[in-house]
Each structure stands twice: as C-alpha cells, then as structure tokens.
Amino acid sequence: MMRSMIIHLDLDCFFASCERVHNSALNGKCVAVGGRGDPFIFDKNPAQGKKLMNLNSGAFVPSLFHAQYDNKEYFKDGDTLRGIITTASYEARAYGVKTAMSVHEALRLCPHLILLPPNHLLYHTMSHELMEFLATVVPVMEQYSIDEMFGDLRGWIADEDTDAFIRELQHQIMGQFKLPVSIGASCSKWIAKLATSAAKPYGTRVIRHDEIESFVKDISIGEFPGVGKALSAKMARYGIKTIGDAWRSENLIRSWGRAGHDLYQRLRGEDNEPVQSKRSxxxxxxxxxxxxxxxxxxxxxxxxxxxxxxxxxxxxxxxxxxxxxxxxxxxxxxxxxxxxxxxxxxxxxxxxxxxxxxxxxxxxxxxxxxxxxxxxxxxxxxxxxxxxxxxxxxxxxxxxxxxxxxxxxxxxxxxxxxxxxxxxx
Ligand SMILES: [Mg+2]
CATH class of the missing domain: 3.30.1490.100 (DNA polymerase, Y-family, little finger domain)
Structure with missing residues (x-):
C-alpha cells in the first residue's frame, strides 16, 4: 500500500466559471472574459459604472474593481472594439473562441458570445477561498497559479484510493464553490499536470507509475510543462517530437548540462520535486x-x-x-x-x-x-x-x-x- 501520489488541480475556464457563480444566467451559454487597458478604473466620476454588489447577495463577494459596467461599453473605444479573450467557456470554445484571440475575431466566430470585462479581485478572492478549503483537505498544497494547485498525498491517501479521492474532491469543490475543476494524479508534479490536461474538461485521471510510459509516449513534447517554443524547436531539430522520443534521447538531453539533467528527470516523472506549500x-x-x-x-x-x-x-x-x-x-x-x-x-x-x-x-x-x-x-x-x-x-x-x-x-x-x-x- 504505497502512499506516493501528487495531485494537480486546474479549474476549468476559471474566470468564466467565477462569473457564473455570481450570475447563473450565464450557465450553459457562450461566455468569455476579455481584457483591455481598462480605462474605467480611472474614471473621474467613479460612482458611475461601479455598482456595489451587496455582501448579502453572494457567499463572499468583496467590493469589486468594476462589477457592473455595461459589458459592451467596456470593449469599445469610439467605433473600435478593443481587447483580447482571457478565458472562454467550453460552449464558446466549440465555436473556435480561444485565449489570446482578439475580441473582434471572437465575435466574428461566435456572434452571440457574451463578453464580460475582467474582475480580478473576484477571481483572486475565489482562488484564495478555494486554497483555504483545500488546505483543510490535503495537508500540503501549493498554489501554482491563480487557477492551478498541486497537492501532496504522500503518507496521506493510499495509492489505490487516489482515484476515489480525487473524484470526491472534484464533487466537493463543485458542491461548495460551484467551480468545475479537473484533477490529475501521478507520482510527480509534471506528470500529474499532464494527466490533468488529458482529463479536461471536468475530468479526473490517475496515472500510476507503471502507466507513465504509455501515457506520455505520444504526447507532443511542446505540451510538457516548462518546454517552451524555443526548446521544442531545438528538440525538433534532433528529431524529438513526442515525449516518447525524448525518453529515447537520454544521452543527448543529459548532455545539455544541469538543465538537461533536470528536464530528463521531469520527463520521466523521476524528478522528486516537492509540493511547496510556502509558495502558496x-x-x-x-x-x-x-x-x-x-x-x-x-x-x-x-x-x-x-x-x-x-x-x-x-x-x-x-x-x-x-x-x-x-x-x-x-x-x-x-x-x-x-x-x-x-x-x-x-x-x-x-x-x-x-x-x-x-x-x-x-x-x-x-x-x-x-x-x-x-x-x-x-x-x-x-x-x-x-x-x-x-x-x-x-x-x-x-x-x-x-x-x-x-x-x-x-x-x-x-x-x-x-x-x-x-x-x-
Ligand atoms: Mg484553468
């Protein structure tokens, strides 16, 4: 009965999901949160456009940066539409709307898209509340980004119970926070993160140690956390296209010095990098x-x-x-x-x-x-x-x-x- 799993959580279309928590009319619809230079925060007449959400209206609604702008006005600059998509709901993704696309292009692909201005304080607060909850369920948690967390199950949950544990956790998070999340688990952080990507949206996936090789072998090397465009281009020049190819290129990758050694260990799921709760x-x-x-x-x-x-x-x-x-x-x-x-x-x-x-x-x-x-x-x-x-x-x-x-x-x-x-x- 080994206890050695690390879990990775990634909230599904997090910003859009936060907006849905506070406005259930957005459920099931094509929704996207977009951002621009945010001129409204600088309004000389601030009472206008910033309507306060009453504390009693939601579980923990803080005062907001700009809760209730007229959504269309936010993206207008004279006759020009400005801004880019930060997060799109899966319904909108079905139309080809994706992160970093211009608002203009997104509306062309999906004319009925509901575009919302960002509300960063809300997202930060919800992320923080979720972390506080997770810390009561998993002793060592690390906040990796606003919508991604690692948790260490070592010594806590037996390996064979991991699958049931993360499914239950997923349901608990949905029940308490109304936030859809995907959860992956494996014996290293980066393989767990890959497992989450494979489980999305709203899925769970456990990759046992003896399943790692078959799981990663056909995944393109650029998908591996930390392998950016430049590195995947370099690897492609050596014929490395998939993680499986990389596994077979041990000598080459290790010849790239310390960084190469570390990368190779990570690709194999043998890096032993700890979940760091302090970096919360x-x-x-x-x-x-x-x-x-x-x-x-x-x-x-x-x-x-x-x-x-x-x-x-x-x-x-x-x-x-x-x-x-x-x-x-x-x-x-x-x-x-x-x-x-x-x-x-x-x-x-x-x-x-x-x-x-x-x-x-x-x-x-x-x-x-x-x-x-x-x-x-x-x-x-x-x-x-x-x-x-x-x-x-x-x-x-x-x-x-x-x-x-x-x-x-x-x-x-x-x-x-x-x-x-x-x-x-
Ligand atoms: Mg996410």
Missing amino acids: RKGIGLSRSMDHPIEERDELYRRIHILVRHWSHTIMKLGVNPTTYAFSLGFDNGLSSKKQYTLYRLFNEHFLHHFSIEKFRELDIYPHSSIRYIGMSATKFTSHDPKSFDLLEIQNDTKMNKLTDVLTQIRDKYGMDIVRNGSEL
Whole structure:
C-alpha cells in the first residue's frame, strides 16, 4: 500500500466559471472574459459604472474593481472594439473562441458570445477561498497559479484510493464553490499536470507509475510543462517530437548540462520535486496598459494613486504582509524602467501611497515621453510579526495598519470608491 501520489488541480475556464457563480444566467451559454487597458478604473466620476454588489447577495463577494459596467461599453473605444479573450467557456470554445484571440475575431466566430470585462479581485478572492478549503483537505498544497494547485498525498491517501479521492474532491469543490475543476494524479508534479490536461474538461485521471510510459509516449513534447517554443524547436531539430522520443534521447538531453539533467528527470516523472506549500502565493500585482498613452504627469500620478488604492485593498483582503515591492513604467519611446525594493514594514495603505509615488517619480526618467504602461507588484510575504519590522516606523505603521483595516471593511461594505486619496481628485 504505497502512499506516493501528487495531485494537480486546474479549474476549468476559471474566470468564466467565477462569473457564473455570481450570475447563473450565464450557465450553459457562450461566455468569455476579455481584457483591455481598462480605462474605467480611472474614471473621474467613479460612482458611475461601479455598482456595489451587496455582501448579502453572494457567499463572499468583496467590493469589486468594476462589477457592473455595461459589458459592451467596456470593449469599445469610439467605433473600435478593443481587447483580447482571457478565458472562454467550453460552449464558446466549440465555436473556435480561444485565449489570446482578439475580441473582434471572437465575435466574428461566435456572434452571440457574451463578453464580460475582467474582475480580478473576484477571481483572486475565489482562488484564495478555494486554497483555504483545500488546505483543510490535503495537508500540503501549493498554489501554482491563480487557477492551478498541486497537492501532496504522500503518507496521506493510499495509492489505490487516489482515484476515489480525487473524484470526491472534484464533487466537493463543485458542491461548495460551484467551480468545475479537473484533477490529475501521478507520482510527480509534471506528470500529474499532464494527466490533468488529458482529463479536461471536468475530468479526473490517475496515472500510476507503471502507466507513465504509455501515457506520455505520444504526447507532443511542446505540451510538457516548462518546454517552451524555443526548446521544442531545438528538440525538433534532433528529431524529438513526442515525449516518447525524448525518453529515447537520454544521452543527448543529459548532455545539455544541469538543465538537461533536470528536464530528463521531469520527463520521466523521476524528478522528486516537492509540493511547496510556502509558495502558496507568489505575489499580488496590478498593471495597466494604456490604449492612449498619458503625457500629463498630473494625470499619471492621479492614476497611480488609484491603482495603489486597489492594490492595497487586495493585499489587505488577502491578509498578507509583503516585504518586496516592484514598480515599472513603460514609455511611448519603447523603453521602460523598473526597480524592486525590499523593506520590512508593517503593511499599511498610507505608507504604500507615499512609497509608490516616490519610486514612480524616480522611475519617470523620460519626462518628455508619454506613459504606456504602469505596473506594480508585491511579493515575499511575511507574517505580521512586529519583531521583523522596521523599529523606527513600527509605532506609526501599527496605527496606520489598523486604519487600513478599517478602510478595508468600509470598502467591503460601501465599495472601492467610498474612500479615496486626496490626490486622485
Ligand atoms: Mg484553468
């Protein structure tokens, strides 16, 4: 009775599924979530277009970035339709609609497609809630991306019970979260991930150790996690088209140094890479690309303040304390500037506004060029342990952290725009 399985979960058309949780009229329909530079977040008249979803109307609906825009308006820029498809429901995929396709092309293929603007805070929150649930079912879970997780069943579930366990888990997730998920299991992370792909949509699949070879042999090498376009092209030059071909090219692949060795082990399912629960969240970031680059610096900083407010709210909602912050600006001249800072401060919105503005001013090194892109991200989370924070700032930060807590509650209740920074007006 071995206990050595790793499971991989991949939520089916996750963004579209989240939207369906809150609007069951979307069930069974051709639905897609698309994204664009998101001009609405910068509206000077914010009450308009941002209708608050009442907390009582859903299980855990947070205040939303832009819950209730007129869906068609979101994608319009004058007479032009902008944006690309982020996630399409399987009904829409049947018409050929897929990720990264332009909204324009998607509507041509599927004229009755229901297009929705993205609601990232909702997706992050649902993903986070699901992770919290999973942590109560599987002791070691790793969040791999917003809609993919690994779990370690070693020592927990006997191998022969894996199939029943993941089917039950799939039903539980559907029952509690109304989210369809596909689950794969095998003795390594990457084979488990391949098993999930084979099970999609809404399936489960276990690949036992002695089944790996026959399972992978005809799968194209480019499908293997981490083998990108460049590497598959290189392998194709050696006649390696499938994972089976790669298995037979051990000497060649191992001759590519450390990376080659690692890759070969992974392809065989013999890498022993652990499920890392600590990497549960890599970071919280926000970025916006402008369809119309911003020349005016006052307008730029007004927008940065707005982004920081939304960013701060997300960080607070997830209850983490970042210690590394990265900022970047993309200029119309094609250049960009970015920088990352590590500092041990108890998180609070007041600090984040000041710090961000100061750093963006330093990054604004081409004052005569318009700004095309604004990005910010927070990583390396630590616990709220005062011992590890900057002592000179801790008193004030503690006060400000409490205030931010209150702000978060108020925004949950009355919406993101109820408390804004003076510089946004
Ligand atoms: Mg997915």
